[in-house]
Amino acid sequence: xxxxxxxxxxxxxxxxxxxxxxxxxxxxxxxxxxxxxxxxxxxxxxxxxxxxxxxxxxxxxxxxxxxxxxxxxxxxxxxxxxxxxxxxxxxxxxxxxxxxxxxxxxxxxxxxxxxxxxxxxxxxxxxxxxxxxxxxxxxxxxxxxxxxxxxxxxxxxxxxxxxxxxxxxxxxxxxxxxxxxxxxxxxxxxxxxxxxxxxxxxxxxxxxxxxxxxxxxxxxxxxxxxxxxxxxxxxxxxxxxxxxxxxxxxxxxxxxxxxxxxxxxxxxxxxxxxxxxxxxxxxxxxxxxxxxxxxxxxxxxxxxxxxxxxxxxxxxxxxxxxxxxxxxxxxxxxxxxxxxxxxxxxxxxxxxxxxxxxxxxxxxxxxxxxxxxxxxxxxxxxxxxxxxxxxxxxxxxxxxxxxxxxxxxxxxxxxxxxxxxxxxxxxxxxxxxxxxxxxxxxxxxxxxxxxxxxxxxxxxxxxxxxxxxxxxxxxxxxxxxxxxxxxxxxxxxxxxxxxxxxxxxxxxxxxxxxxxxxxxxxxxxxxxxxxxxxxxxxxxxxxxxxxxxxxxxxxxxxxxxxxxxxxxxxxxxxxxxxxxxxxxxxxxxxxxxxxxxx
DNA sequence: CTTGGCGTCGTCC
DNA sequence: TGGACGACG
Ligand SMILES: Nc1ccn([C@H]2C[C@H](O)[C@@H](COP(=O)(O)OP(=O)(O)OP(=O)(O)O)O2)c(=O)n1
Ligand SMILES: [Mg+2]
Numbered sequence: 001x002x003x004x005x006x007x008x009x010x011x012x013x014x015x016x017x018x019x020x021x022x023x024x025x026x027x028x029x030x031x032x033x034x035x036x037x038x039x040x041x042x043x044x045x046x047x048x049x050x051x052x053x054x055x056x057x058x059x060x061x062x063x064x065x066x067x068x069x070x071x072x073x074x075x076x077x078x079x080x081x082x083x084x085x086x087x088x089x090x091x092x093x094x095x096x097x098x099x100x101x102x103x104x105x106x107x108x109x110x111x112x113x114x115x116x117x118x119x120x121x122x123x124x125x126x127x128x129x130x131x132x133x134x135x136x137x138x139x140x141x142x143x144x145x146x147x148x149x150x151x152x153x154x155x156x157x158x159x160x161x162x163x164x165x166x167x168x169x170x171x172x173x174x175x176x177x178x179x180x181x182x183x184x185x186x187x188x189x190x191x192x193x194x195x196x197x198x199x200x201x202x203x204x205x206x207x208x209x210x211x212x213x214x215x216x217x218x219x220x221x222x223x224x225x226x227x228x229x230x231x232x233x234x235x236x237x238x239x240x241x242x243x244x245x246x247x248x249x250x251x252x253x254x255x256x257x258x259x260x261x262x263x264x265x266x267x268x269x270x271x272x273x274x275x276x277x278x279x280x281x282x283x284x285x286x287x288x289x290x291x292x293x294x295x296x297x298x299x300x301x302x303x304x305x306x307x308x309x310x311x312x313x314x315x316x317x318x319x320x321x322x323x324x325x326x327x328x329x330x331x332x333x334x335x336x337x338x339x340x341x342x343x344x345x346x347x348x349x350x351x352x353x354x355x356x357x358x359x360x361x362x363x364x365x366x367x368x369x370x371x372x373x374x375x376x377x378x379x380x381x382x383x384x385x386x387x388x389x390x391x392x393x394x395x396x397x398x399x400x401x402x403x404x405x406x407x408x409x410x411x412x413x414x415x416x417x418x419x420x421x422x423x424x425x426x427x428x429x430x431x432x433x434x435x436x437x438x439x440x441x442x443x444x445x446x447x448x449x450x451x452x453x454x455x456x457x458x459x460x461x462x463x464x465x466x467x468x469x470x471x472x473x474x475x476x477x478x479x480x481x482x483x484x485x486x487x488x489x490x491x492x493x494x495x496x497x498x499x500x501x502x503x504x505x506x507x508x509x510x511x512x513x514x515x516x517x518x519x520x521x522x523x524x525x526x527x528x529x530x531x532x533x534x535x536x537x538x539x540x541x542x543x544x545x546x547x548x549x550x551x552x553x554x555x556x557x558x559x560x561x562x563x564x565x566x567x568x569x570x571x572x573x574x575x576x577x578x579x580x581x582x583x584x585x586x587x588x589x590x591x592x593x594x595x596x597x598x
Numbered sequence: 599c600t601t602g603g604c605g606t607c608g609t610c611c
Numbered sequence: 612t613g614g615a616c617g618a619c620g
Binding site: 131336 | 606
């Protein structure tokens with residue numbers, strides 16, 4: 001009787017563990033990503049120790065990515081270029097490209113897009129987690145693979161050359177030799193008769209294939225973690241790098257967690273992790289199992305408490321959203337100490353630079369993803385303040401002047417000039433950071449067009465799925481007359497943040513899409529101009545743009561020559577009869593920027 | 599110019 | 612809703 005009770009309880013626990021869910025979650029993480037991007041561009045650097053720096057004027061610039069050769073010398077992120085040279089004299093430092101006097105990350109974003117596109121050929125459920133990471137839900141592809149392939153377990157061993165199992169004997173780095181992984185992992189493979197573990201082995205075969213495809217098609221290596229949820233997959237991915245993959249099954253959670261530092265777990269790398277460590281006097285995630293749900297909730301709150309309670313048992317309900325493009329597009333710049341922005345002119349200049357970059361990226365985004373941002377948030381950090389201030393305004397069209405103007409007004413409201421010397425504004429306290437971010441995207445367009453990327457990623461058969469099972473399910477005939485707020489593609493798993501024990505209904509068809517309409521509402525200013533007559537026409541164009549914006553701004557209608565208007569280029573009050581002269585200033589500004597592009 | 603600089607996402611209120 | 616803040620890459 002008592003035994004059967006215990007048995008029942010054990011079953012309940014097993015079901016609650018994510019291993020019991022049968023889900024397969026993978027994190028793909030590119031190896032030293034920016035370095036690989038630059039090495040692809042400059043193949044002569046391939047076998048050299050290498051790091052990426054931005055802004056090399058001060059102390060040789062800051063390092064933001066380091067390859068594995070240079071890491072051997074102790075070079076790491078956040079070092080100055082100078083310091084890296086001291087540690088590794090042979091290191092090659094590649095600078096981040098600059099445009100408009102700021103770092104330009106577009107190369108890396110594009111490369112990231114290439115990777116996401118390859119990934120989307122393998123499963124319809126992908127979440128872009130960062131510029132170089134994506135979570136994949138391989139639950140369905142694994143099922144399909146099992147249903148369409150008769151395999152014997154020996155085949156696994158041959159296929160899984162770069163695969164580790166977290167917490168196994170050979171899993172620490174004590175053996176660096178080429179010990180035969182098939183033998184060293186053999187025991188685990190043999191004893192892995194639970195279906196949860198079997199699906200992870202199958203997943204490893206698929207992931208190996210995915211990684212090979214990425215290498216062949218875009219030329220980058222990556223590492224991967226293979227498990228049942230995001231937390232475990234992320235943890236596993238970091239265990240063996242570069243160019244390797246790690247399985248972390250539920251059965252290995254306890255042994256792995258007994259030595260895993262709290263801060264290594266996703267979301268515990270910051271203040272919360274420190275709090276947990278300090279309040280409970282523990283170091284490793286596994287030690288959290290000693291505490292009851294009640295105690296954890298008392299100490300850390302209801303939500304965080306139950307999250308911790310499950311987390312330390314390998315359970316994590318975090319949803320994998322279906323999205324391979326960003327939900328916001330932003331750009332910003334710091335102006336530390338000596339370079340802080342002290343004058344209105346300086347602030348306006350940098351607003352102009354940032355707005356131009358933003359509009360450029362937004363326009364590319366619109367053609368690529370048939371969507372339009374509806375709002376801009378400007379963040380700025382006044383000297384002396386602990387944190388930055390944010391103000392949001394509507395973005396009716398992709399127009400640089402409008403963004404500059406509204407941002408300037410926002411900054412002026414939150415940060416009044418303290419002194420006004422000789423007709424130009426001077427703040428005694430400067431601006432240390434400005435950031436512009438566009439968001440609230442709406443899908444747009446007429447007809448049932450989809451972007452190229454969406455078509456290729458969602459509508460096609462998964463690459464390793466046999467022809468027997470079809471995932472395609474195109475919803476037709478639905479009328480969409482307005483632009484629709486961008487939402488993630490979903491109709492799949494029901495995942496709650498509470499530990500409900502629900503059998504996942506994994507229906508066969510998983511790829512549905514938003515019905516979108518084709519849409520081309522934005523005027524392309526000067527798009528037909530040739531390079532030759534560009535400058536000749538430029539002035540006119542600038543003037544027209546400025547006037548156009550002035551008139552379209554409700555509170556800046558020009559009535560007579562002596563009225564002061566808010567210039568939409570800079571937000572400054574300008575008398576109408578000096579407006580033209582004032583615009584010369586903006587014209588000069590625009591030429592300045594053109595010259596910086598080259 | 600002390601963990602930098604630039605960029606994303608999610609939660610809380 | 613927007614805005615502050617945390618966490619991450
Ligand atoms: N604080 C950070 C962290 C990362 N990155 C950029 C540069 C990295 O190349 C890329 C990916 O970050 P990762 O943390 O994944 O680091 P790497 O890919 O460079 O190395 P690893 O092989 O350890 O993943 O993001 C950055 O600019 N600033
Ligand atoms: Mg990486």
